[in-house]
Amino acid sequence: MTRIAIVGVAGRMGRTLVNAIEQAADATLAGGIVEPGSSLVGADIGELAGVGKRGVVAVDSLAAIVDDFDVLIDFTAPQVTLANLAFCAEHGKRMVIGTTGMNDEELATLDSYRDTVAMVFAPNMSVGVNLTLKLLETAAKALGDEGYDIEVIESHHRHKVDAPSGTAIKMGEVVAESLGRTLKEHGVFERVGQCGPRTDKEIGFATVRAGDIVGEHTVMFATEGERIEITHKASSRMTFAKGAVRAARWVASQPHGRYDMQDVLALN
Ligand code: NAD
Numbered sequence: 008m009t010r011i012a013i014v015g016v017a018g019r020m021g022r023t024l025v026n027a028i029e030q031a032a033d034a035t036l037a038g039g040i041v042e043p044g045s046s047l048v049g050a051d052i053g054e055l056a057g058v059g060k061r062g063v064v065a066v067d068s069l070a071a072i073v074d075d076f077d078v079l080i081d082f083t084a085p086q087v088t089l090a091n092l093a094f095c096a097e098h099g100k101r102m103v104i105g106t107t108g109m110n111d112e113e114l115a116t117l118d119s120y121r122d123t124v125a126m127v128f129a130p131n132m133s134v135g136v137n138l139t140l141k142l143l144e145t146a147a148k149a150l151g152d153e154g155y156d157i158e159v160i161e162s163h164h165r166h167k168v169d170a171p172s173g174t175a176i177k178m179g180e181v182v183a184e185s186l187g188r189t190l191k192e193h194g195v196f197e198r199v200g201q202c203g204p205r206t207d208k209e210i211g212f213a214t215v216r217a218g219d220i221v222g223e224h225t226v227m228f229a230t231e232g233e234r235i236e237i238t239h240k241a242s243s244r245m246t247f248a249k250g251a252v253r254a255a256r257w258v259a260s261q262p263h264g265r266y267d268m269q270d271v272l273a274l275n
Contacts, residue, residue, distance in 0.1 A: 009259045011252070012038035012076035014091055016065060017047050017055060019166075020082035020105065020244060020251075025056035027248035034252055038072035041065045069094050078103060078255040085109045089116050096123040101261070103254045104128040105247065107173030121265040127258050129268040130173025132250030136224070137268045139239045140181050143226055146237060147185035155228040155235075156205060157182055162215035162223040170214045171196065178226055179210050 011028055015021045016039030028036045039052040045067060053061030066072055079095055081088050082105040095102050107130045161175040179190050188208060195211045222241040257271045269275045
């Protein structure tokens with residue numbers, strides 16, 4: 008039985024994760040952490056997530072539940088996640104990290120823990136998206152050097168704070184790597200005004216923010232005469248939460264290292 012604590016338990020993903028743990032046979036809800044000073048400290052996590060009282064109350068520090076959990080699932084914000092990584096390294100805990108929007112420096116800090124923590128870090132935990140990454144690799148290898156323009160379009164709800172989404176960037180990276188390109192050199196994240204015609208090798212990104220869209224991604228391979236679109240649409244956060252719980256159960260028995268969902272799902 009894997010004992011899982013959730014940081015950011017009052018958030019959109021946090022509450023969904025409580026539901027996903029409830030449905031998992033071999034995982035148990037061991038704790039929930041809310042923002043320091045939150046009025047939710049002391050609230051029953053089950054009630055918070057709408058599954059009924061579970062006798063586990065929200066706390067505002069990891070230290071308060073250090074002996075209660077094996078794996079921490081963190082869907083919060085970059086600086087919060089990095090502070091939690093330091094805690095987990097010090098106390099021999101494992102982590103599943105879904106937080107997106109890290110800059111290069113924050114990613115380097117995260118990576119520096121690969122020898123001291125067993126962690127799964129993925130911008131998208133859904134099985135469907137991770138399979139889609141494999142399909143993109145195949146498509147890019149077949150089409151990318153044959154005059155097909157590649158564009159990544161993503162849509163999310165109005166509350167999302169980072170853009171383009173971590174999943175869109177990951178999709179772009181997979182395509183770029185398959186073609187020996189890099190997003191640093193070939194990624195185009197903004198087109199406005201007299202920006203001129205597109206160049207052959209650029210990989211363009213476009214972002215939509217509207218309403219309650221859970222998450223939609225399309226990678227377009229377009230040439231004169233035809234267009235191929237590979238699309239993934241998430242209709243519920245449960246798909247991410249189930250993937251995260253699966254990752255938590257998997258990482259519970261892994262040695263120190265930085266893993267992604269391709270490792271968890273054995274797609275590598
Ligand atoms: P949200 O704003 O609803 O939830 C974040 C929660 O973290 C909030 O409740 C906030 O109070 C809490 N928090 C902030 N600082 C904290 C601290 N110091 N200690 C404890 N809790 C703290 O956001 P969300 O929609 O749940 O998304 C969270 C993150 O997860 C984002 O980066 C988002 O892009 C990412 N995300 C990833 C996936 C994936 O599959 N990897 C899927 C969906 C969302």
